[in-house]
Amino acid sequence: MKEIYLDNAATTPVIPQVVEAVTDCLKNDYGNPSSMHRLGIRAEKRIKDAKRHVADLLKTEPEEIIFTSGGTEANNMALLGTAYSRMRRGKHCITTAIEHPSVLQAFAHLENQGFEVTYLPVDADGVISLDDLHKSIREDTILVSVMHVNNETGSIQPIREIGVMLANRPRKPVFHVDAIQSAGKLPVYPSQWGIDLLSVSGHKIHAPKGIGALYIRSGVRIQPILFGGNQQDGLRSGTENISGIVGMGEGAKWIARQLHENSDYLRKLKYTIVEKVKQALPDAVFNGNIDNGAPHILNIGFPGLKGEVLLHALEEEGVYVSSGSACSSRDRKLSHVLKAMGVDDRVLEGSIRVSVSYLTTEEEIEEFIPRLVRAVKRIERFTRR
Numbered sequence: 585m586k587e588i589y590l591d592n593a594a595t596t597p598v599i600p601q602v603v604e605a606v607t608d609c610l611k612n613d614y615g616n617p618s619s620m621h622r623l624g625i626r627a628e629k630r631i632k633d634a635k636r637h638v639a640d641l642l643k644t645e646p647e648e649i650i651f652t653s654g655g656t657e658a659n660n661m662a663l664l665g666t667a668y669s670r671m672r673r674g675k676h677c678i679t680t681a682i683e684h685p686s687v688l689q690a691f692a693h694l695e696n697q698g699f700e701v702t703y704l705p706v707d708a709d710g711v712i713s714l715d716d717l718h719k720s721i722r723e724d725t726i727l728v729s730v731m732h733v734n735n736e737t738g739s740i741q742p743i744r745e746i747g748v749m750l751a752n753r754p755r756k757p758v759f760h761v762d763a764i765q766s767a768g769k770l771p772v773y774p775s776q777w778g779i780d781l782l783s784v785s786g787h788k789i790h791a792p793k794g795i796g797a798l799y800i801r802s803g804v805r806i807q808p809i810l811f812g813g814n815q816q817d818g819l820r821s822g823t824e825n826i827s828g829i830v831g832m833g834e835g836a837k838w839i840a841r842q843l844h845e846n847s848d849y850l851r852k853l854k855y856t857i858v859e860k861v862k863q864a865l866p867d868a869v870f871n872g873n874i875d876n877g878a879p880h881i882l883n884i885g886f887p888g889l890k891g892e893v894l895l896h897a898l899e900e901e902g903v904y905v906s907s908g909s910a911c912s913s914r915d916r917k918l919s920h921v922l923k924a925m926g927v928d929d930r931v932l933e934g935s936i937r938v939s940v941s942y943l944t945t946e947e948e949i950e951e952f953i954p955r956l957v958r959a960v961k962r963i964e965r966f967t968r969r
């Protein structure tokens with residue numbers, strides 16, 4: 585049976601171009617970029633090229649990109665780095681109730697250190713209100729962090745409008761965006777959208793895990809959270825993960841081309857799933873707003889079933905999906921995102937996340953539907969007994 589991978593919001597397969605570039609780098613460009621000899625200079629040049637590719641994806645300058653160990657570190661660096669550098673101006677931060685744990689836990693840490701954090705609620709579509717945000721901003725607000733695309737439901741926040749709103753403030757708070765799920769799937773251009781800091785992750789754009797980047801708008805100062813050899817302008821000490829960086833550069837180059845040349849493809853796959861699921865399984869509930877959501881993520885609830893049981897029934901059918909958020913699925917807590925959206929418990933417990941990539945084929949989607957129907961029917965029979 586051919587396996588069908590529909591868990592691309594958890595991680596994406598590494599594309600052959602990336603494997604080739606990473607392998608070549610490991611074999612040939614093993615120098616330390618801080619070394620003053622030829623091998624060091626060659627390694628440094630590879631970092632520079634990769635920065636340009638990531639910068640091109642985001643339409644920024646290469647000097648505004650800092651490589652990290654992944655999305656989690658990029659988020660932590662943005663939030664802690666901003667809070668520590670601005671704490672004399674104020675200690676109030678704003679975020680949303682549906683952020684990824686790498687943002688929520690970083691804010692919990694700041695709260696323990698005396699910062700105050702406002703968590704904006706979301707509506708049934710999983711979207712914050714600009715009015716709520718406007719009302720929450722205070723004289724002592726130093727930081728606003730809002731994710732672009734939610735990893736569990738695909739809901740999209742009005743990032744451009746927030747950028748405009750904050751730009752008009754007299755004491756403008758730093759604006760951070762977790763764009764880990766959106767980069768390469770939707771346009772996101774921080775320098776044009778009034779964003780100061782923006783996180784991306786390699787393994788969501790077909791590059792290896794353990795590599796990410798933070799965009800830092802030129803002129804924005806944040807404190808480092810790692811101390812050591814002063815690599816990357818002293819902002820992120822530690823010998824650079826050159827092969828990961830090269831892989832991320834290749835992934836960024838490839839996905840930028842997909843975004844420009846193939847932008848409707850993901851949405852087309854998503855709508856095919858929606859139409860076919862509606863026909864075959866009319867009891868299914870789509871959590872979030874399908875039309876205003878990200879092109880690659882669907883959160884589907886099957887009332888009365890258990891998401892995790894369905895996940896394993898699909899696994900038996902050779903289909904890989906996620907129940908709730910893959911980043912935190914092992915702790916089995918009910919999704920804080922679906923809860924914040926007010927999703928009914930029966931739907932929430934029976935929800936799975938289906939996420940596609942540019943590598944997903946139309947044939948795979950065709951084949952997915954009968955397998956999903958078989959899995960659902962099998963569990964229903966078993967549950968009713």
Ligand SMILES: Cc1ncc(COP(=O)(O)O)c(C=O)c1O
Binds near residue numbers: 593654762765
């Ligand atoms: C929205 C979001 N933020 C942050 C992360 C963490 O990124 P990483 O796995 O690279 O640490 C993820 C990973 O799933 C994510 O989806």
